Amino acid sequence: MAENLLTVENITLRFGGVKALTDVSFDILKGEIRAIIGPNGAGKSSMLNCINGFYHPQEGRITYKGQTRKQMRPYEAASQGIARTFQNIALFRGMSVLDNVMTGRVLKMKSSLLEQAFYFGRARSEEISHRSKVEEVIDFLEINAIRKTPVGRLPYGLQKRVELARALAAEPELLLLDEPMAGMNVEEKEDMSRFILNVNAEFGTTIALIEHDMGVVMDLSDRVVVLNYGEKLADGTPDVVRSNQAVIDAYLGASH
Amino acid sequence: MSPPDLNRHDTFPKLLRHNASKRGNRPAIREKSLGIWQTYTWAEQAVEVRALACGFANLGLKRGDHISVIGDNRPRLYWSMAAAQALGAIPVPVYQDSVADELQFILEHASVKIVVAENQEQVDKVLSIKDRLPDLLTIVYCDPRGLREYTEAFLHHYDGVLAEGRDYDKVHDKFFDEQVEAGGGSDHAIMCYTSGTTGQPKGVVLTYDNCVKIGAMAIEFDGLTERDDVLAYLPMAWVGDNLLSYGQSHIAGFCMACPESSETLLMDLRELGPTYFFAPPRIFETMLTSVMIRMEDAGSFKKWLFHTFMEHAKKVGAKLLDGEPVGFGDRIKYRIGEACIYGPLKNMLGLTRMRVGYTAGEAIGPEIFVFFRALGMNLKQAYGQTEASVFVTLQPDGEVHSDSVGKAAPSVELKIEDNGEVMYRSPGVFLEYYKNPEATASTKTADGWVHTGDAGFIDDAGHLHIIDRAKDVGKLVNGDLFAPKYLENKLKFFPNVREAVALGDGRDFAAIMINIDADAMGNWAERQNIAYASYQELSALPEVYELMAAHLAEMNALLAAEPQMAASQIRRFLVLPKMLEADDGEMTRTQKVRRSAVSTKYRPLIEGLYDGSSSVYLEIEVTFEDGRRDVVKGDVPIWDVTAVSPAIAQAAE
Structure with missing residues (x-):
């Protein structure tokens, strides 16, 4: 039995009077691909935001690598090995692909601001080792051809891939993917699925992903948690979830 | 060493x-x-x-x-x-x-x-x-x-x-x-x-x-x-x-x-x-297109500089490359061009150090060929086959032409059969087709000559010209040679012609069906303020027909100057309402036209070309990439083109 990487217990998140999440609990095992699905507004992105410390839930506990935390800032989550991509691409549009992916290494850089600004001392040797790691990621995601291209000039599907590259450059233990395949065509989805599976297999990275394409979710994930109106509806393997009546109702719009 | x-x-x-x-x-x-x-x-x-x-x-x-x-x-x-x-x-x-x-x-x-x-x-x-x-x-x-x-x-x-x-x-x-x-x-x-x-x-x-x-x-x-x-x-x-x-x-x-x-x-x-x-011509074509598109976006001074010096390069660049005499002023001007245009351009393309470049596989458009040679790059054509260990003919330095594929390479013997097929014998001639003695015997003669399957001729200077695949070469009713690919290639050198299918074997005259290039023609239509909704509509516009007729007239003038080809000047043409597609079985996956499939599918059009009608109604099924089918229907106009008499062409020269 694989060990727990992350446990979410009884999370409730409120924005004023609106409850985004109500008493949600689930766990993510080390090395698995965990999908979070649900209709629009179900609280999926809010859940990811809680995990990487962007939102602070009013109630409940999040335990990551055996440590329970109440409040955490996103950079703390990042330095502990949680990386993510965003539903709406959040890259530096004017910078090249290479530079964007390099930003994924920022937390690993130890040289001082001064050294980096004037490029001497540790900054120089560090740059080389970080660059070689970044090149590995670039090769892994097959974006060699666009290495020097400004991100803003790339088509959407490739920007998504660059975002994944930046997250991977941080060498995360837990990778959070917020709709990695939204707006992609079939071929791009196939490519992205292959990359996600390869990341999981080659680096042993644990992956939590939000996705709307049910075919993709069922193919990729080991276990699925279903949210609806901020509440957990079902949790289990793709087969279990698929045959769950409550899930079918939520997706097909049964009367409430 | x-x-x-x-x-x-x-x-x-x-x-x-x-x-x-x-x-x-x-x-x-x-x-x-x-x-x-x-x-x-x-x-x-x-x-x-x-x-x-x-x-x-x-x-x-x-x-x-x-x-x-x-x-x-x-x-x-x-x-x-x-x-x-x-x-x-x-x-x-x-x-x-x-x-x-x-x-x-x-x-x-x-x-x-x-x-x-x-x-x-x-x-x-x-x-x-x-x-x-x-x-x-x-x-x-x-x-x-x-x-x-x-x-x-x-x-x-x-x-x-x-x-x-x-x-x-x-x-x-x-x-x-x-x-x-x-x-x-x-x-x-x-x-x-x-x-x-x-x-x-x-x-x-x-x-x-x-x-x-x-x-x-x-x-x-x-x-x-x-x-x-x-x-x-x-x-x-x-x-x-x-x-x-x-x-x-x-x-x-x-x-x-x-x-x-x-x-x-x-x-x-x-x-x-x-x-x-x-590189195959396609690579050079891509390079030239990308340069031209980027120049369109450049400022007016840079554009002027580029065009002025490129004009000069076309005038003297190839001559300098071939060691022909060039005036002192022209040399100086070319040097200046080298410093501000040609050098940086070659550097951008990665061809600064290129001493020898070959293109083979297909016919290369003369303007592409001239462009690269004008920049001082020694781009040459070669002709070869797998069966010959590649080389059959090569263009020696100083004898480079865009319309021939060069002289027989050293140690290669070349001859033309009575039916016009090119044959060669060389140390590179293959041993056999593996486990296929019949094919070996029908391709390679007992004394080592190999059938290329290509029709061609050798000109007075000893240069080989390839006309077409031998099996596609036919004859007009009056017995004159008809080589469809030769005609099609000539027309395809115009950037707004995507594909062409020439007809004429066993007919009174040569005619051609044209596929216009959607991007190039679309661009052109936009600049001319011509409105259109679909490829089909664009392809039937009289303005487009006029442009094609002008291309064909230009091409006929060129053909008239070639004794072997003068008879196959294009007399009538039409523009096809849809692109020829591999999905519809009209092309091979390597983008070569399947003549037999096209001639069956477009039979009404072909009949129209030869029965004198000025327009033909056509219904044809198309398959989209995702497998859906639809029917394209409408009238396809057919226009006449005047042929140039060979005597006039010679007088004009």
């Missing part, structure tokens, strides 16, 4: 040994890996190939066996070929994009024992047909990514084969050298399958004598040395890559470089700056 003694070093493994001892520290092969060019010297390459050959022997590869390599141009795949050759086994490179069925035919036909696959994609393809290949013992893969979970016992990682090879070499330390020594010039060196537009592909067996003699001939012809650089980017399964990159680098000792991926090709080209460059 003087060339190696090819009587002693008569095989590639022996040449590799020679290079490792004579120029061990010179670069042999480069590969861009993780963004950095990695270089392997001849000495390193020899060590690697030795270990790999022993590894293959350990896996049971024997003299005379076939081994296949599948993938992009990668040093490890080239080394696999070299290692197989060292053992006396014969490499059979396969096109990396061939589908499983095509692959199965070749692997089965050649009884391939070992497949060396670049990556997971290729391994999956071979695995899907493995059950149907009883002779296949082993699959070796180079890139382990995604293959970790594969447990098949016959799957081996390249590094593992190499490690076991080193152990094998320690135990049998004389084995490798004995194997290399046992090879000779008459052994089979390589087998390349021809694409086979008709029927199944045929395996062309080339011996070391074929490859080495023709390779050495071309090296001498263009004065290549160990200091040259080539970019090995054309498919490994194509005989040209084998001979030009792999073969000639072994003979001359120069370095070949493998691009990072097919998408990074133009960038890698810029970084590397090869001195010897081989």
